[in-house]
Amino acid sequence: xxxxxxxxxxxxxxxxxxxxxxxxxxxxxxxxxxxxxxxxxxxxxxxxxxxxxxxxxxxxxxxxxxxxxxxxxxxxxxxxxxxxxxxxxxxxxxxxxxxxxxxxxxxxxxxxxxxxxxxxxxxxxxxxxxxxxxxxxxxxxxxxxxxxxxxxxxxxxxxxxxxxxxxxxxxxxxxxxxxxxxxxxxxxxxxxxxxxxxxxxxxxxxxxxxxxxxxxxxxxxxxxxxxxxxxxxxxxxxxxxxxxxxxxxxxxxxxxxxxxxxxxxxxxxxxxxxxxxxxxxxxxxxxxxxxxxxxxxxxxxxxxxxxxxxxxxxxxxxxxxxxxxxxxxxxxxxxxxxxxxxxxxxxxxxxxxxxxxxxxxxxxxxxxxxxxxxxxxxxxxxxxxxxxxxxxxxxxxxxxxxxxxxxxxxxxxxxxxxxxxxxxxxxxxxxxxxxxxxxxxxxxxxxxxxxxxxxxxxxxxxxxxxxxxxxxxxxxxxxxxxxxxxxxxxxxxxxxxxxxxxxxxxxxxxxxxxxxxxxxxxxxxxxxxxxxxxxxxxxxxxxxxxxxxxxxxxxxxxxxxxxxxxxxxxxxxxxxxxxxxxxxxxxxxxxxxxxxxxxxxxxxxxxxxxxxxxxxxxxxxxxxxxxxxxxxxxxxxxxxxxx
Amino acid sequence: xxxxxxxxxxxxxxxxxxxxxxxxxxxxxxxxxxxxxxxxxxxxxxxxxxxxxxxxxxxxxxxxxxxxxxxxxxxxxxxxxxxxxxxxxxxxxxxxxxxxxxxxxxxxxxxxxxxxxxxxxxxxxxxxxxxxxxxxxxxxxxxxxxxxxxxxxxxxxxxxxxxxxxxxxxxxx
Amino acid sequence: xxxxxxxxxxxxxxxxxxxxxxxxxxxxxxxxxxxxxxxxxxxxxxxxxxxxxxxxxxxxxxxxxxxxxxxxxxxxxxxxxxxxxxxxxxxxxxxxxxxxxxx
Numbered sequence: 001x002x003x004x005x006x007x008x009x010x011x012x013x014x015x016x017x018x019x020x021x022x023x024x025x026x027x028x029x030x031x032x033x034x035x036x037x038x039x040x041x042x043x044x045x046x047x048x049x050x051x052x053x054x055x056x057x058x059x060x061x062x063x064x065x066x067x068x069x070x071x072x073x074x075x076x077x078x079x080x081x082x083x084x085x086x087x088x089x090x091x092x093x094x095x096x097x098x099x100x101x102x103x104x105x106x107x108x109x110x111x112x113x114x115x116x117x118x119x120x121x122x123x124x125x126x127x128x129x130x131x132x133x134x135x136x137x138x139x140x141x142x143x144x145x146x147x148x149x150x151x152x153x154x155x156x157x158x159x160x161x162x163x164x165x166x167x168x169x170x171x172x173x174x175x176x177x178x179x180x181x182x183x184x185x186x187x188x189x190x191x192x193x194x195x196x197x198x199x200x201x202x203x204x205x206x207x208x209x210x211x212x213x214x215x216x217x218x219x220x221x222x223x224x225x226x227x228x229x230x231x232x233x234x235x236x237x238x239x240x241x242x243x244x245x246x247x248x249x250x251x252x253x254x255x256x257x258x259x260x261x262x263x264x265x266x267x268x269x270x271x272x273x274x275x276x277x278x279x280x281x282x283x284x285x286x287x288x289x290x291x292x293x294x295x296x297x298x299x300x301x302x303x304x305x306x307x308x309x310x311x312x313x314x315x316x317x318x319x320x321x322x323x324x325x326x327x328x329x330x331x332x333x334x335x336x337x338x339x340x341x342x343x344x345x346x347x348x349x350x351x352x353x354x355x356x357x358x359x360x361x362x363x364x365x366x367x368x369x370x371x372x373x374x375x376x377x378x379x380x381x382x383x384x385x386x387x388x389x390x391x392x393x394x395x396x397x398x399x400x401x402x403x404x405x406x407x408x409x410x411x412x413x414x415x416x417x418x419x420x421x422x423x424x425x426x427x428x429x430x431x432x433x434x435x436x437x438x439x440x441x442x443x444x445x446x447x448x449x450x451x452x453x454x455x456x457x458x459x460x461x462x463x464x465x466x467x468x469x470x471x472x473x474x475x476x477x478x479x480x481x482x483x484x485x486x487x488x489x490x491x492x493x494x495x496x497x498x499x500x501x502x503x504x505x506x507x508x509x510x511x512x513x514x515x516x517x518x519x520x521x522x523x524x525x526x527x528x529x530x531x532x533x534x535x536x537x538x539x540x541x542x543x544x545x546x547x548x549x550x551x552x553x554x555x556x557x558x559x560x561x562x563x564x565x566x567x568x569x570x571x572x573x574x575x576x577x578x579x580x581x582x583x584x585x586x587x588x589x590x591x592x593x594x595x596x597x598x599x600x601x602x603x604x605x606x607x608x609x610x611x612x613x614x615x616x617x618x619x620x621x622x623x624x625x626x627x628x629x630x631x632x633x634x635x636x637x638x639x640x641x642x643x
Numbered sequence: 644x645x646x647x648x649x650x651x652x653x654x655x656x657x658x659x660x661x662x663x664x665x666x667x668x669x670x671x672x673x674x675x676x677x678x679x680x681x682x683x684x685x686x687x688x689x690x691x692x693x694x695x696x697x698x699x700x701x702x703x704x705x706x707x708x709x710x711x712x713x714x715x716x717x718x719x720x721x722x723x724x725x726x727x728x729x730x731x732x733x734x735x736x737x738x739x740x741x742x743x744x745x746x747x748x749x750x751x752x753x754x755x756x757x758x759x760x761x762x763x764x765x766x767x768x769x770x771x772x773x774x775x776x777x778x779x780x781x782x783x784x785x786x787x788x789x790x791x792x793x794x795x796x797x798x799x800x801x802x803x804x805x806x807x808x809x810x811x812x813x814x815x816x
Numbered sequence: 817x818x819x820x821x822x823x824x825x826x827x828x829x830x831x832x833x834x835x836x837x838x839x840x841x842x843x844x845x846x847x848x849x850x851x852x853x854x855x856x857x858x859x860x861x862x863x864x865x866x867x868x869x870x871x872x873x874x875x876x877x878x879x880x881x882x883x884x885x886x887x888x889x890x891x892x893x894x895x896x897x898x899x900x901x902x903x904x905x906x907x908x909x910x911x912x913x914x915x916x917x918x919x
Contacts, residue, residue, distance in 0.1 A: 761818065761820050
């Protein structure tokens with residue numbers, strides 16, 4: 001079992017290191033440089049496929065047991081040791097399975113999507129490396145080891161967002177992502193430091209063992225620090241401003257990193273540390289509240305976007321908010337359920353968006369894409385169906401995966417006492433409604449146009465086949481988006497909840513027992529919300545409603561579209577003063593004090609040298625004065641010795 | 644305080660005053676004349692301290708010959724304002740150094756007990772001094788005479804009457 | 817009984833200091849030479865005092881020799897001064913900077 005775990009971890013790493021070389025080797029025969037990239041891509045996909053096999057094998061072999069695995073001691077110094085150690089429990093097993101499965105599909109999709117691009121070796125290297133680091137986060141026991149993976153995914157994210165680095169805006173977006181997540185990482189480092197001070201090491205097993213013995217203040221502090229780190233990595237408020245800009249990267253990157261895996265790492269961390277959070281109820285309430293507020297915020301902002309990827313980015317922010325809400329309710333299986341179904345339908349949506357963008361010749365604007373709707377429906381029917389599948393799951397229309405996962409979370413939050421949970425419940429319900437509206441809006445705007453519109457003839461025939469091939473790999477995701485809900489249905493339906501059973505001995509608060517008779521009512525209410533959203537979107541954007549976007553102010557400009565001005569707020573409050581401070585330091589401190597000091601020092605030396613050189617003018621008076629001074633000095637010395 | 648002591652202090656005072664005046668005069672002629680006065684007072688001190696021959700030689704050679712020669716040169720060299728006046732700023736550093744020198748010397752003298760002995764009056768006769776000089780210091784006497792001869796030759800060579808320089812005009816040095 | 821040797825030595829030191837100050841202070845070559853003469857006088861007073869203290873004629877012999885030296889030195893100096901003056905030089909010591917540096 002140890003071998004399989006190690007294999008799962010190391011295959012992507014090996015892939016990252018080896019595939020550029022393989023690409024060169026295998027592509028040597030052909031004169032076409034694109035072939036090199038193609039071979040590199042194939043090796044990278046193979047690495048992830050092997051990792052997926054290993055993940056499945058470990059899950060089967062483990063049979064629900066928890067096992068800790070110490071790989072090697074890392075470093076130790078006075079009062080602190082760190083190990084490279086792994087903790088494999090069912091939670092980690094399912095997460096690893098999700099990560100490797102979705103990564104494999106995205107790798108295969110990238111094969112077709114990025115065909116012919118320059119720098120494919122670099123792309124797949126970072127993609128594989130990302131999978132390695134994400135698996136590290138998934139499996140790590142020692143928190144410093146986890147932090148290694150944490151930072152690693154941040155770095156890979158930065159590199160991949162700025163993949164098309166010739167355009168500076170992309171690099172800036174990558175840098176923004178890196179800096180924002182770094183802010184959150186302060187929390188993780190601080191928590192590590194506190195744990196190191198308390199216990200001399202920091203690992204999940206230690207936390208599980210000793211969390212109950214912490215005093216409440218320390219537990220709360222640690223909890224808030226971990227929450228801070230999770231907020232940064234998962235692009236929740238107030239750290240959400242980096243995710244919309246991160247859409248500057250290639251679409252597969254957005255699908256993998258910013259939909260399915262990295263942004264969920266924050267929620268996953270909270271799940272892994274649930275023994276600690278169980279001791280800090282204040283932190284749990286705060287998590288739930290932040291999650292709910294972010295869910296509503298993301299949904300409202302997504303409603304007003306006109307760039308298809310930005311819609312999906314804000315949608316991710318919103319859906320991860322639901323995961324935080326679940327974590328704040330203490331429901332580990334529920335959060336994991338939302339995580340997995342979100343991974344499936346969101347990555348599906350992103351990759352379909354990539355196909356649509358490719359079909360539109362690089363067009364991101366949904367209204368402009370909508371003008372080609374009839375051609376899209378005619379020539380790319382598969383893509384349209386896939387898009388619809390993802391969107392209905394996002395909107396939580398009844399019996400889709402999104403419906404069941406969201407319903408589970410709403411049931412949790414409604415069943416808990418206390419005003420934070422009540423407020424969160426209201427916000428979450430509102431967000432559910434808005435989610436349905438924007439999801440259906442997206443489908444209608446892009447796909448429901450009529451043939452009478454003047455369409456840019458951009459769907460070329462040759463591309464159609466390629467795009468259909470690209471979309472071919474997405475069908476498993478569509479099936480999962482629709483059917484995954486039945487893996488963990490609510491109790492009242494009388495079906496087995498597989499996920500709950502598998503995670504039965506995962507440390508979590510006792511499942512909030514929403515009374516049995518309320519569950520059907522809630523499910524019906526949720527379905528009603530989704531259908532109401534669908535109706536509203538159809539009213540505003542359905543077929544025959546062409547003129548409305550500008551009227552309702554949801555055309556990509558204005559307060560909603562800019563995310564309620566969060567970016568501008570950051571610029572005014574943080575970036576602006578920092579920049580002014582930097583300029584001040586550069587001009588006044590650096591130039592005046594440091595440079596000026598050095599110059600003045602040099603000037604002083606010059607003046608001194610000039611003064612001394614004045615003695616060497618050859619004047620007799622100077623020589624005589626020197627003699628007299630020497631005599632006086634000698635006599636003074638003599639006087640001091642004798643007197 | 645004996646009469647000799649009082650005399651010594653009086654003569655010492657005259658010497659110092661004359662020397663100070665010599666140092667601070669603008670006109671070199673006046674300065675040299677004050678110097679002569681100082682030298683004469685010094686000769687009297689020599690006499691007081693029991694050295695009649697050096698006293699007379701001081702008057703005859705030093706004050707008489709050397710200082711007169713000095714005066715001739717001054718008169719030869721031209722306008723007398725060239726002595727240069729003293730700005731107080733220029734005098735500060737030398738004054739300070741001289742003061743330090745004097746103070747240090749005083750402290751050194753104070754520290755040595757051998758110096759406190761009061762001198763007893765006695766005379767060294769001229770004949771005794773002359774015999775001593777020739778018997779013991781005759782090489783030095785010869786050397787000084789060679790030196791004086793060299794000075795004589797130098798003065799003759801350097802101050803030959805001006806004649807046109809083969810190289811052209813006499814330039815500033 | 818005259819005075820303690822210390823007082824004679826102080827007179828000598830004072831004359832010496834005065835002469836040195838004069839040599840440093842004054843700009844004219846003539847006045848510098850005056851300072852040198854005063855210094856010689858100071859030395860001579862010290863010699864005579866010491867000769868009386870230790871009842872030795874060496875001091876007085878030294879004074880006579882010092883006089884000879886002073887004469888030679890003055891002769892040299894003034895001859896040089898006359899020579900320089902005749903060739904258009906100045907009587908100010910500041911003008912003679914041949915031993916000076918580049919600046």
